[in-house]
Amino acid sequence: MASSPQYLSGNEIRQTFLDFFAQRGHKILPSASLVPEDPTVLLTIAGMLPFKPIFLGQRTAEVPRATTSQKCIRTNDIENVGRTVRHHTFFEMLGNFSFGDYFKEQAIAWAWELSTETFGLPPERLIVSVFEEDDEAFAIWRDKIGIPPHRIKRMGKDDNFWVSGPTGPCGPCSEMYYDFHPELGDDNIDLEDGSRFIEYYNLVFMQYNRDVEGNLTPLQSKNIDTGMGLERMAQILQKVPNNYETDLIFPIIKTAAEIAGIDYTQADEKTKISLKVIGDHVRAVVHMIADEIRASNIGRGYVLRRLIRRVVRHGRLIGIEGEFITKVAESAIALSEAAYPNVRQREAQIKAELQREENQFLKTLDRGEKLLAEIIQKALVGQASRLSSSGQDAHPTTEISGRDAFTLYDTYGFPFELTQEIAAEQGLTVDTASYEAAMEEQQTRSKEAHETIDLTVQGSLDKLAEHIHATEFLGYTQPLSQSIVEVILVNGKSVEAAEAGTDLQIVLDKTPFYAESGGQIGDRGYITGDGIVVRIEDVKKESDFFVHFGRIDRGTLRVGDPVTAQIDRSCRRRAQANHTATHLLQAALKKIVDDSISQAGSLVAFDRLRFDFNSPRALTSEEVQQIEEQVNTWIAEAHAGKVEVLPLAEAKAKGAIAMFGEKYGDEVRVLDFPGVSMELCGGTHVSNTAEIGVFKIISESGVAAGVRRIEAVAGPSVLDYLNVRDKVVKELSGNLKAKPEELPDRINNLQNELKSTQKQLEALKAELAIAKSDQLLSQAETVGDGKILVAQLGEVDAESLKTAAERLQQKLGNAAVVLASVPEPQKVNFVAVFSPEVNKKGLQAGKFIGAIAKICGGGGGGRPNLAQAGGRDASKLKEALETARTQLREGLQA
Numbered sequence: 001m002a003s004s005p006q007y008l009s010g011n012e013i014r015q016t017f018l019d020f021f022a023q024r025g026h027k028i029l030p031s032a033s034l035v036p037e038d039p040t041v042l043l044t045i046a047g048m049l050p051f052k053p054i055f056l057g058q059r060t061a062e063v064p065r066a067t068t069s070q071k072c073i074r075t076n077d078i079e080n081v082g083r084t085v086r087h088h089t090f091f092e093m094l095g096n097f098s099f100g101d102y103f104k105e106q107a108i109a110w111a112w113e114l115s116t117e118t119f120g121l122p123p124e125r126l127i128v129s130v131f132e133e134d135d136e137a138f139a140i141w142r143d144k145i146g147i148p149p150h151r152i153k154r155m156g157k158d159d160n161f162w163v164s165g166p167t168g169p170c171g172p173c174s175e176m177y178y179d180f181h182p183e184l185g186d187d188n189i190d191l192e193d194g195s196r197f198i199e200y201y202n203l204v205f206m207q208y209n210r211d212v213e214g215n216l217t218p219l220q221s222k223n224i225d226t227g228m229g230l231e232r233m234a235q236i237l238q239k240v241p242n243n244y245e246t247d248l249i250f251p252i253i254k255t256a257a258e259i260a261g262i263d264y265t266q267a268d269e270k271t272k273i274s275l276k277v278i279g280d281h282v283r284a285v286v287h288m289i290a291d292e293i294r295a296s297n298i299g300r301g302y303v304l305r306r307l308i309r310r311v312v313r314h315g316r317l318i319g320i321e322g323e324f325i326t327k328v329a330e331s332a333i334a335l336s337e338a339a340y341p342n343v344r345q346r347e348a349q350i351k352a353e354l355q356r357e358e359n360q361f362l363k364t365l366d367r368g369e370k371l372l373a374e375i376i377q378k379a380l381v382g383q384a385s386r387l388s389s390s391g392q393d394a395h396p397t398t399e400i401s402g403r404d405a406f407t408l409y410d411t412y413g414f415p416f417e418l419t420q421e422i423a424a425e426q427g428l429t430v431d432t433a434s435y436e437a438a439m440e441e442q443q444t445r446s447k448e449a450h451e452t453i454d455l456t457v458q459g460s461l462d463k464l465a466e467h468i469h470a471t472e473f474l475g476y477t478q479p480l481s482q483s484i485v486e487v488i489l490v491n492g493k494s495v496e497a498a499e500a501g502t503d504l505q506i507v508l509d510k511t512p513f514y515a516e517s518g519g520q521i522g523d524r525g526y527i528t529g530d531g532i533v534v535r536i537e538d539v540k541k542e543s544d545f546f547v548h549f550g551r552i553d554r555g556t557l558r559v560g561d562p563v564t565a566q567i568d569r570s571c572r573r574r575a576q577a578n579h580t581a582t583h584l585l586q587a588a589l590k591k592i593v594d595d596s597i598s599q600a601g602s603l604v605a606f607d608r609l610r611f612d613f614n615s616p617r618a619l620t621s622e623e624v625q626q627i628e629e630q631v632n633t634w635i636a637e638a639h640a641g642k643v644e645v646l647p648l649a650e651a652k653a654k655g656a657i658a659m660f661g662e663k664y665g666d667e668v669r670v671l672d673f674p675g676v677s678m679e680l681c682g683g684t685h686v687s688n689t690a691e692i693g694v695f696k697i698i699s700e701s702g703v704a705a706g707v708r709r710i711e712a713v714a715g716p717s718v719l720d721y722l723n724v725r726d727k728v729v730k731e732l733s734g735n736l737k738a739k740p741e742e743l744p745d746r747i748n749n750l751q752n753e754l755k756s757t758q759k760q761l762e763a764l765k766a767e768l769a770i771a772k773s774d775q776l777l778s779q780a781e782t783v784g785d786g787k788i789l790v791a792q793l794g795e796v797d798a799e800s801l802k803t804a805a806e807r808l809q810q811k812l813g814n815a816a817v818v819l820a821s822v823p824e825p826q827k828v829n830f831v832a833v834f835s836p837e838v839n840k841k842g843l844q845a846g847k848f849i850g851a852i853a854k855i856c857g858g859g860g861g862g863r864p865n866l867a868q869a870g871g872r873d874a875s876k877l878k879e880a881l882e883t884a885r886t887q888l889r890e891g892l893q894a
Contacts, residue, residue, distance in 0.1 A: 006120040010234045010248035011338055013119075014069050017094045017228065020114050021067035026096055030600050030612065030707040031071045031340070034291040035300065042300050043073040047093035048204075048225045054099055055169050055206060055223055061099035062658075069094050069230065069339070071287055075303055078310075082276035085194065085235075085242035089307060090284035092230040100221035104205050107224045108140050111176060111201055119237060125179045129153045129191060131160040131172030137205065141174070150186055162204045162225075169206050169219060176201040178236050200232045244276045248335065253279035255331040260318045261858030261870045263850055274314035278328060281307045286332045289350045290343045295357050308357045309364075313414075316365065319857055319872065325358045326351045341702050342709075368414035369422075375404050376426050398427065402434030410438075470544030472510035475523070475684065476643075480566035483508040483527075485559055487545075497558040506534065506548040506557070511565050513548060514572075515541035519602035520579050520683040522549075525567040531555040532563065570716075571606045572684065577692045577715025578609040580641070580673075580685040581631065584695070585611050585710065586657070587677040588630040593623055599657075600707050604683065607717050608698075615708045619700050627710075631695045638690035639673045646670055656680050694718045768796070773804035773819075777811060781885075783892040786814040786837055790885040792877065796821045798829045798868060806866070809833040816843065816892065818852070818884045820877055828856045828871035830880075839864050843891045848884075855880040 008016065018028050032050040034043055041049065047070035053059035070093045080087040098107065115121045128147060130137040132154040141147045155175075163170040177197045184196065191197050206223040208216040234246035244253060256278045257264045264275060288304050295305040308325070315324055329350060337344040379400055400423050408414035420430050468486045487507035488495050498504050506527065513536065516522040522539030527548065532555035536548050548565075557563075582602055589597045593615070601612035619627075646654075651670045657679045658664065664680060671685055672678040686692055695714045698721070703709045713721045729740050738746045772793055780789040789808060793801060801821050809817045814837040821829045832849040845867035853860050853869035856876045860869020871880070 005122070005237045005239070007239070008119070008234075008237050010230060010246060013233050013237065014092065014094065014230055014339060016118060017114070018067055018069060020118055021065075021096045021110070024065075024110065026065040026067040027063045028706045029066050029068050030703055031069055031092075033601075034071055034073055034288055035293060043303065044070065045072055045074050046070070047072065047095035047227045048097070051097055051099075051225070055225065057169070059664075064099055064101035066097045066099075067095065068097075071291075071340070073284060073288065073303070075306075078306075081280050082244070082273040085244075086198065086229075086232060088231060088243065088280050088284075090280065090287060094228040094230055094233075096224070096226050098224035100223060103207075103222050103224060104137055104203075105140050105144060107203050107205070107226065108137070108145065108174065111203055111226065112145050115176060115201065119233070121178060121236070123147075125182050127151045127153065127177045127179060127189065127191065127197065129155045129160055129173075129175045129177070131174075132156055134160075134172040134174070134205075137172065137174050151189075153189065153191060155191075162206070163210065168210060169223070170208050170210050170216070171204060171206040171222075173205070174203045175199050176203075198232055198236065200236065201228045202226060244279060249276075249279045249283060251335055252282055252328060252331045256282075256315070256318075256320075256324070256328050258870075259324050259327060260315070260320050261853070261856075261860075261872045262318060263859035263861050263869075266850055266859055266861065271318050274318045277314045278311050281311045282325065282328045283332045283336070285311070285354065286329050286336065286343055286350055287340070289353045290340070290346045295353060305357060308354065309361050312358055312361050312365070321872075322362070323355065323358055325354045329354055345699075345701065365414060368408050372408060372414065372419060372422060375400055375408075376423060376428060379428055380426065399429050399431045402431035402436070403438055405430050405435045406438035468507065468545075469509060471508060471546040473512075473514075473546065474510055475512040475514050475567065478512050479569055479572070480564060481508075481510050481512050483510050483563055483565045485557060485561045485563060488557060488559055489547075497556055498552060499556050500552045500554055502552050504534075504550065504552065504557075506536075506550065507545050508548065508563070508565055511539075511546050511548070512567050513539040513546060513565060514567075514575075514684050515539045515546045517541060518604075518681060518683050519582075520575060520604040521606070523567045523575075524571045524606075525565070527557075527563050527565050529555070529557070529561050529563040532557050532561070534563075573691075574606040574716055575604055576684050576686045578606075578713070578717065579604040579681075579683045580689065581692055581695050581712065581714035582609050582611050583671065583673070583677045583679050583681070583685075584631045584634050584689065584692075585609075585627070585712065586613070586679070587634075588627045589613060592626050592630060593619060600703075607720065608711060608713050610709060610711050612703055612707055612709045614706055616706055618702065618708065624697055624700050624710075628695065628697045634673075634676050635689045635692045635695060638688055639676050640688050641685060642672045642674065644670045644672070651680060654678065691715075696721060762799075768800070772796075773808050776808065780812055780815065781889075783889050786816070786835070786892055787812050788816045788818075788885065788888040788892065790818045790881050790888065792820050792822075792881065794821060795823050796829075797823050798831070798870075801829050802831045802866075802868060805831045805833045809835060814838070816888050818849070818881070818888070820881060822874050822877065826872055826874050828853075828858065828874050828877055828880075830856075830860065830869040830871070832862075832867050832869075834865050836865070838892065841891055843888070848887070852880050852884045852887075855883060 022028050032044055036044045036049055038049065038052060044050070047068060048055070050070070051066070054061045072091050072093050073089055075089050077087050078089060081089060096110070115126065116123050128141050128151070130141065130152060138152055138154070141152050142149055160173040160175065161170065162173050177191055177199050179197055181196045191199070204225040206225060207219055209219055210216055231243040231246060231248055234248055235243045238246050240246055244250060253264060253275045256275055257267070262271060262275070264272065267275070285304055285307050293300050293304050295301050295308065311325055333343045333347055333350070343350065400419070405416055405419045408419055409416050416435060423430055474481050485506060486509055488498055489505040490498055490502060513523040513525060514520065516539065524538070525536050527534040527536060527550070533553040534550045534557060535553050536550040538549040540547050540549070582604060586599060597613050597615060599611065600614050603610040645667055648664055648666060648668050651668050652658065654670070655678055656670050668680045669682050670678065671681045673689060693715050695712060696718045697710060697712045699711045701709050729743065732743055733740055736743065736746050776789060776791050776793070779791055780787045789812065793804060796804070801819055805817045805819045809815050814835050816835070816838045817833045819831050823829060830849050830853050832845040834843055834845045844864040846861040846863055849867045849869045850859050850861045853871045856871025857873040858869060858871030861867055
């Protein structure tokens with residue numbers, strides 16, 4: 001057993017955890033999307049959420065044991081991000097799950113083995129908690145594991161009893177804590193002391209069912225749900241003071257600091273908080289956009305927008321002007337792509353969304369500044385009026401309303417600290433008490449709503465469910481229907497009518513529109529009536545109701561109106577081709593690669609398809625080509641499809657493929673292309689494979705440990721795909737004056753030429769800097785027994801500046817050389833090179849140049865003999881160099 005924790009990177013911790021449980025019979029499953037299947041939950045907030053239907057008895061598990069690393073988003077403690085050592089919006093939860101298989105003793109034994117033997121945590125640094133009534137867990141920890149009783153803490157129901165809701169499965173918890181300061185002893189242990197203890201592993205023993213009266217009865221099938229915080233374990237194993245300084249987040253923080261010209265290690269606490277917020281939030285928004293969340297003013301889109309705006313605000317607080325998020329996002333993508341390749345695959349979309357939102361919010365900030373100017377002017381006018389009427393001895397109010405300040409923050413995202421700073425310049429203060437009161441009211445509303453539940457649509461439908469019937473779906477056979485408007489929702493509230501220009505949701509008594517399900521997106525189309533045109537962009541299913549999301553283009557729509565609902569047939573045909581192609585793709589994978597391959601997720605859109613599958617290795621290029629050829633062969637063979645509704649057991653007995661984790665009723669819809677593919681599926685499909693036309697694989701890549709992804713196009717989408725690439729090839733051929741088949745060699749040659757030219761350019765820059773620097777030797781000043789040289793060297797880059805400074809110091813011998821340059825407007829580079837004799841005088845280049853750079857609004861550091869720094873205010877450069885010259889004189893004369 002290890003005597004001290006071993007250092008592991010974040011990626012190594014994740015893989016070690018998954019491998020540990022895989023070796024103990026658990027199936028490694030990929031992280032679910034941050035967009036959960038559960039319609040009552042806004043975002044994936046816990047590792048157990050994808051398995052909630054299994055725990056609630058709504059779905060049968062296909063495997064008895066599973067292990068995951070689940071991406072999660074929580075925003076209910078957003079104001080604590082950056083201020084505490086371990087609050088985050090985005091985090092990863094490592095979990096092992098038992099569905100009616102092993103229970104307490106095995107879960108506890110493995111948690112202890114993983115902690116002490118695999119991760120090497122010293123047993124004397126571990127403390128556990130149990131539910132106060134759970135004598136069984138207490139005895140296992142004490143008798144089987146050997147933990148002294150005084151290090152097993154009994155906790156109350158609020159802390160150590162998990163519930164799924166008012167009724168349903170529930171059970172006691174046991175938590176594991178790491179002690180950062182065991183030297184304080186075991187007397188009066190307080191697990192709430194975050195400076196000493198960190199809870200890193202939570203074991204939930206799901207063993208009861210709770211009825212409406214609160215009575216508990218034992219479950220026949222007991223389950224295990226555990227969660228280990230990846231960031232928390234990284235803090236422990238990497239021996240850093242907080243989660244933010246682990247290798248999972250700190251490189252993002254460092255990138256932001258470099259953009260701001262700040263040395264994180266030298267920054268004050270407020271600056272560090274802003275950098276931590278940026279590091280945390282950028283990681284969150286990168287994964288949210290990668291999971292196809294888009295910024296908006298409602299639901300999860302609002303969460304994304306709020307996080308992006310907080311990044312911009314905190315960037316402004318630390319002095320960053322203009323756009324910067326995409327540069328920080330590059331660091332977050334690089335950190336995540338090994339475990340989550342989709343962030344790299346969707347890099348272009350991520351950056352485009354961030355840039356668009358950042359630009360929009362920067363304009364919003366400008367509007368906030370103008371409003372603040374009006375508020376200040378109003379306060380000053382009021383102050384002057386009171387002075388004139390009351391005399392000079394009066395005590396006028398000099399405060400800006402805290403409510404006004406909160407409106408600027410909440411509506412326009414204008415930083416409260418910036419409001420205070422600007423007000424102070426006018427001799428005014430801000431009513432902090434009323435601002436904080438308004439903030440508390442907003443936080444109370446936020447916590448009451450909580451980020452986990454989205455009731456804007458579902459809640460309204462629940463209230464109306466007694467008065468309307470479930471939507472009848474006609475879309476398998478009918479492209480249009482004559483329907484009645486049963487419900488109209490605007491901003492989540494039921495209304496009787498809505499006018500042109502209104503965004504709304506509509507529930508009809510019957511519909512041909514397919515609602516998003518099983519990976520297939522909802523249909524598009526129109527709802528029309530007497531003078532009414534409603535454009536439908538999406539359809540989702542809430543309980544038994546199909547909710548049509550759209551916008552009224554013309555007329556006024558009223559509840560009870562007779563309307564015609566008609567799908568966009570072109571979009572439907574594209575979706576059908578792509579969906580049937582996914583079935584053929586899975587069949588080809590099983591035939592060519594491995595019959596044990598199973599689906600791990602999918603997306604069927606109008607323009608593309610995506611298929612995730614379990615596989616321990618990447619496919620070879622030959623296999624990818626064979627799969628594509630096989631699918632196209634089946635398409636050309638024109639296999640007719642057959643649809644049946646069968647009892648679930650009979651469908652499985654016939655060999656129909658079911659997806660793990662998918663919820664099925666007693667009767668299921670079976671889609672069969674005899675001799676090719678048979679699957680349980682409620683989606684829309686072609687009636688004959690020939691209708692697909694053609695199938696083309698775009699990419700094959702890894703998604704997570706043991707999960708691969710194929711992205712492809714089928715049907716009309718293939719022509720779109722080929723047209724784009726044909727246009728690119730023609731443009732390249734024209735620009736490079738080469739035939740298409742000559743392009744690879746021509747581009748390779750150009751790349752090699754460019755690399756060679758860049759090297760030559762860098763060499764010339766260095767030579768030019770050296771040549772210019774030699775002219776500075778005459779400016780060297782003798783101080784004591786050494787020399788100092790402080791000067792500006794044009795517009796040279798940082799590397800050339802460093803080369804020039806080193807050369808000058810070598811020529812001058814016992815000397816301190818400080819050079820600066822302005823390579824681009826408002827950007828300043830500094831370098832300091834000190835000889836050993838200068839160091840003996842107590843001067844160190846790193847500390848010295850960092851302080852000088854602060855004058856120009858920047859920072860930096862390095863070794864005692866060589867250091868570099870940067871700044872963002874070139875107007876202060878003369879002052880900075882003069883300060884450097886004065887301090888060097890004083891230091892060398894001492």
